[in-house]
Amino acid sequence: MKISTNSSLNVLRSSFIRCAPAMTVAIVILLSFGHVFAQTPDPQPPGKVSDPARPPLNPFPAEQDWSFLSRPVLHPDFFDPAKYIRLGDGPQRYISFGLEYRTEYEYYDNWMLGAGPQDHNGYVMSRVMPHFDLHAGSNFRLFSELQFDYVMGRVGGPRPGVDEDPGDFHQGFIEIGPHVSRELGSSLRLGRQEVVLGSGRLFDNNEGPNVKLSFDGIRWITQTSHLHWDVFALKPVEDNHGFFDDAPNPQQTTWGSYLTAPAPILSRGMVDLYYIGLATKDASYNRGSATELRHTVGVRAFRPPSKGLDYNWEANYQWGAFGNDSIRAWSLSTETGYTLDQVRFHPRPMLRADIYSGDRNPAGNTLGTFNSLFPRGAYFTPKAIPFLGPQNLMDLHPMMQFQLRRNITGEVSWDWYWRESVHDGVYAFGSGILMDSASSSSARHLGGQGDMEIRWSPAQHFIAAFNLAGFRPGGYFDHGVDNRPPIVANAGLTYRF
Numbered sequence: 001m002k003i004s005t006n007s008s009l010n011v012l013r014s015s016f017i018r019c020a021p022a023m024t025v026a027i028v029i030l031l032s033f034g035h036v037f038a039q040t041p042d043p044q045p046p047g048k049v050s051d052p053a054r055p056p057l058n059p060f061p062a063e064q065d066w067s068f069l070s071r072p073v074l075h076p077d078f079f080d081p082a083k084y085i086r087l088g089d090g091p092q093r094y095i096s097f098g099l100e101y102r103t104e105y106e107y108y109d110n111w112m113l114g115a116g117p118q119d120h121n122g123y124v125m126s127r128v129m130p131h132f133d134l135h136a137g138s139n140f141r142l143f144s145e146l147q148f149d150y151v152m153g154r155v156g157g158p159r160p161g162v163d164e165d166p167g168d169f170h171q172g173f174i175e176i177g178p179h180v181s182r183e184l185g186s187s188l189r190l191g192r193q194e195v196v197l198g199s200g201r202l203f204d205n206n207e208g209p210n211v212k213l214s215f216d217g218i219r220w221i222t223q224t225s226h227l228h229w230d231v232f233a234l235k236p237v238e239d240n241h242g243f244f245d246d247a248p249n250p251q252q253t254t255w256g257s258y259l260t261a262p263a264p265i266l267s268r269g270m271v272d273l274y275y276i277g278l279a280t281k282d283a284s285y286n287r288g289s290a291t292e293l294r295h296t297v298g299v300r301a302f303r304p305p306s307k308g309l310d311y312n313w314e315a316n317y318q319w320g321a322f323g324n325d326s327i328r329a330w331s332l333s334t335e336t337g338y339t340l341d342q343v344r345f346h347p348r349p350m351l352r353a354d355i356y357s358g359d360r361n362p363a364g365n366t367l368g369t370f371n372s373l374f375p376r377g378a379y380f381t382p383k384a385i386p387f388l389g390p391q392n393l394m395d396l397h398p399m400m401q402f403q404l405r406r407n408i409t410g411e412v413s414w415d416w417y418w419r420e421s422v423h424d425g426v427y428a429f430g431s432g433i434l435m436d437s438a439s440s441s442s443a444r445h446l447g448g449q450g451d452m453e454i455r456w457s458p459a460q461h462f463i464a465a466f467n468l469a470g471f472r473p474g475g476y477f478d479h480g481v482d483n484r485p486p487i488v489a490n491a492g493l494t495y496r497f
Contacts, residue, residue, distance in 0.1 A: 069397060204377070229257070350400070
């Protein structure tokens with residue numbers, strides 16, 4: 001595919017960036033009239049509503065239980081014979097097979113503000129993830145998932161840890177305990193596994209980019225009628241570029257405890273309480289590089305989106321040691337929305353606001369830069385890969401989500417970014433690598449970003465998505481030779497069974 005001309009791209013980019021805030025306001029107004037369907041967070045396929053016992057076909061196959069297929073079901077699916085193959089007496093002796101295939105075309109103009117090699121034709125990414133789940137009774141399972149991630153036609157080659165992993169084990173663990181076969185109980189998971197805690201702000205499988213994140217280690221999972229509790233000791237898995245050569249990262253080890261429970265003082269609300277430790281042999285910040293031992297405690301209060309008010313507020317405090325220096329850092333993230341249940345297209349206006357501390361005095365004895373640990377790859381935008389990391393950062397993010405039909409959902413938003421401390425630099429997303437030092441500019445404003453996403457489920461097992469995003473650099477980037485507004489478009493199709 002060939003993009004027509006640079007001039008037309010410049011017109012598209014400038015028009016989008018100028019109009020995005022107005023687009024957000026306009027859609028809020030347009031969607032505020034008429035009749036509604038029931039809201040769902042993702043588009044649902046057309047046709048009959050699935051059985052309540054049927055697990056959703058989402059990006060978390062290890063959390064799906066297909067033992068309900070041991071009994072006759074109301075609406076059988078074509079793939080049900082592969083989802084439940086009985087291996088012996090009892091419903092908990094079975095093997096289940098599944099697959100995720102995702103293909104996307106992405107065009108990114110002015111990647112990294114125009115620095116480095118640029119791709120004016122776009123590129124194609126594909127991800128194939130087959131899995132099987134073996135249940136050998138009510139207290140034992142073996143789960144395995146492979147990954148084959150490729151990018152084709154990208155100038156400059158694959159981005160490390162983002163685009164390509166030719167083939168490897170993404171997950172492979174055994175699970176022992178009664179929680180294997182029923183919702184309530186405890187179990188021990190040992191091996192390679194995805195770990196997503198809370199809303200994924202600090203601990204996630206990095207869904208969004210082509211290559212997902214997993215961990216090697218051990219987890220103790222307990223669930224009762226009132227709480228869910230995770231205790232873990234893990235090492236993140238490195239994305240090596242060879243074939244079946246991924247290994248635990250020797251530079252990092254993480255451990256912790258994560259508890260979710262009802263909050264009686266919050267109407268229909270829940271609370272997370274957690275501690276996460278992280279040891280890094282060579283961590284880098286604006287002040288330099290050293291070994292790091294960091295402790296994080298946090299609390300999250302939330303009410304999932306439904307009718308009326310919802311919220312997701314989270315606060316963190318960090319301490320520890322960075323070389324010979326101490327660590328004192330913090331963050332506050334908020335998300336507050338309201339679902340207009342009796343209004344056409346089911347609009348949900350929402351406001352996010354985040355602040356991640358930066359270093360106040362690079363020459364002092366206390367590091368103030370927040371460490372975002374293992375954040376979700378699509379937190380600031382629904383799909384497009386951001387380049388600003390959640391360190392030394394403030395953002396204000398109004399958003400509108402809507403549902404055109406049961407199987408078509410979308411959102412539009414605008415996000416403003418600033419440095420939290422002008423004495424600290426700007427960090428890249430995910431890697432935590434310093435993009436630009438504090439001495440590069442005295443400006444605080446980093447820029448603004450508009451984005452739009454439309455998701456459509458045309459049939460069972462399929463979800464198509466289109467994303468468009470643009471970034472307008474702020475005063476901080478005025479010093480740079482490369483200071484061109486990026487724009488990214490992504491169109492993809494995901495198939496799961």
